[in-house]
Amino acid sequence: MELLRPSSLDDLNGGLMIHGGTEVVPLLRDGILKADTLVDIRGIVPRGVKGNRIGVGTTLAELEGSTAIPEALREACRLAASPQLRNMSSIGGNLLQSTRCWYWRLKYPCHLHGGDRCHAREGEHREHAIFANDYCASAHPSDVAAALLALDARLHTTKRELPIADLYRLPDEADRHVTTLEPGEVILELELPAVEASVYLKAMDRQRWAFPQVGVAAARVAGEVRLGLAGVAPIPWLLTGPEALDAATPLPRTAWKVDVARALVRRALDRL
Amino acid sequence: MPELSLTVNEHRYEVEAPIEMSLAHVLREVVGLTGTKIACNEGHCGACTVQVDGMPTLSCITLAHTVSGEITTIEGLRDHPLIDAFVRADAVQCGFCTPGQVVSAAALVAANPSPTIDDIRHTMAGNICRCGTYPRIEEAILHWRD
Known part of the structure; x- marks a missing residue:
């Protein structure tokens, strides 16, 4: 294996990109990701908060302590992962993290791995989805993505500008990917609109260092209230309103998440 | 084999290691500093915590070749008042998580010399102790300067 440290975005030419490495290194070790060339992009992507723009290289720890960003994003960063992981991990990498589904992590030949079924649907799925789970x-698992979805953030990449909702797609038979990022495309900055108020609430199995069972971000942007949810679908989930939870399609052992989501949505809207 | 240069506890080490080798592995097996422990080896437990430029970092999922900052391991904190504080509070049971606990705690008190219980619980959340000595670890950090 070789490690490259390009000095500019123009020098990027294939290889597996790595920033904090908190996701890439374990997946490489487990054989889920494979690479002959790693490309350390820490030197070439923007870092820090400037006005309403956030460089994707900014760490969650830096954002957790920033007063220049909306409350929902700050709280999503504060409640994410562990202190060491927040020191290491970039906000861009957080948006691109893979599922925590244990079948996927244990390399079961599931749909996302190119296989012919979803093992979780028939197997252990207490922590799985209540929407779009067919x-x-x-x-x-991204708290941060749920917050950015509620905040209606836009992404600037090396190829385009897009609302964060368009970064994600539901996997299907023809395309198993959960993002629309093209090979070689790099997210550079996040742009936030003027936010009037926002909040992030997170239900976890323990109070710290846990992935969201359900995370609910609520934001008032240009007079409109937006709700972004983590832990409820294969991608970060935009909820059109509290009543949209009536359309949830929980699995036998994820029905409890609908009740949790309902309670968190109600509390989040109360606090806005 | 690729060469790399590491600064650990203010000493410079010129070593060779494969690109895929973790910082924890290089520290223990190549540099010979075995105070840093490897437990889960997947970034969950915090036993492998070292500081990179003062920031608690999980050395088991950090590739050694990607580190350019100054590394502080438990060996570099031998004379830190926290060591005595952990002994006074009897905050060690099996001791395997203790190096990581002290490395995280040293970064905490450097940034915030008078942490509250809430500060400690938030900042130490990434260091798991399966013996369950958390109350004593909190006590050691609360009274680290006594």
């Missing part, structure tokens, strides 16, 4: 029942 094809893949995994639950997206």
Whole structure:
């Protein structure tokens, strides 16, 4: 294996990109990711908060302590992962993290791995999805993505500008990916609109260092209230309103998440 | 084999290691500093915590070749008042998590010399102790300067 440290974005030419490494290194070790060339992009992607723009290289620890960002994003960063992981991990990498589904992590030949079924649907799925779980029942673990979805953030990449909702796609038979990022495309910055108020609430199995069972971000942006949820679908989930929870399609052992989501949505809206 | 240069506890080490080798592995097996422990080896438990430029970092999921900052391991904190504080509070049971606990705690008190219980619980959340000595670890950090 070789490690490259390009000096500019123009020098990027294939290889597996690595920033904090908190996701890439364990997945390489487990054989889920494979690479002959690693490309350390820490030197070439923006870092820090400037006005309403956040460089994707900014760590969650830096954002947790920032007064320049909306409350929902700060709280999502503060409640994410562990202190060491927040020191290491970039916000860009957080958006691109893979599912915590144990079947996927244990390399079961599931739909996301190119196989012919979702093992979680028939197997152990207490922590899995309550929406869009037909094809893949995994639950997206990013607190930060849920917050950015509620905040209606836009992404600037090396190829385009897009709302964060368009970064994600539900996997299907023709395309098993959960993001729309193209090979070689790099997210550079996040842009936030003027936010009037925002909040992030997170239910976890313990109070610290846990992935969200359900995370609810609520934000008032240009007079409109937006709700972004983590842990409820294979991708970060935009909820059109509290009543949209009536349309949830929980699995036998994820029904409890609907009640948790309902309670958190109600509390989040009360606090806005 | 690729060469790399590491600064550990203010000493410079020129070593060789494969790109895929973790910092924890290089520290223990190549540099010979075995105070840093490897437990889960997947970034969950915090036993492998070292400081990189003062920031608690999980050395088991950090590739050694990607580190350019100054590394502080438990060996570099031998004379830190926290060591005595952990002994006074009897905050060690099996002791395997203790190096990581002290490394995280040293970064905490450097940034915040008078942490509250809430500060300690938030900042130490990434260091798991399966013996369950958390109350004594909190006590050691609360009274680290006594």
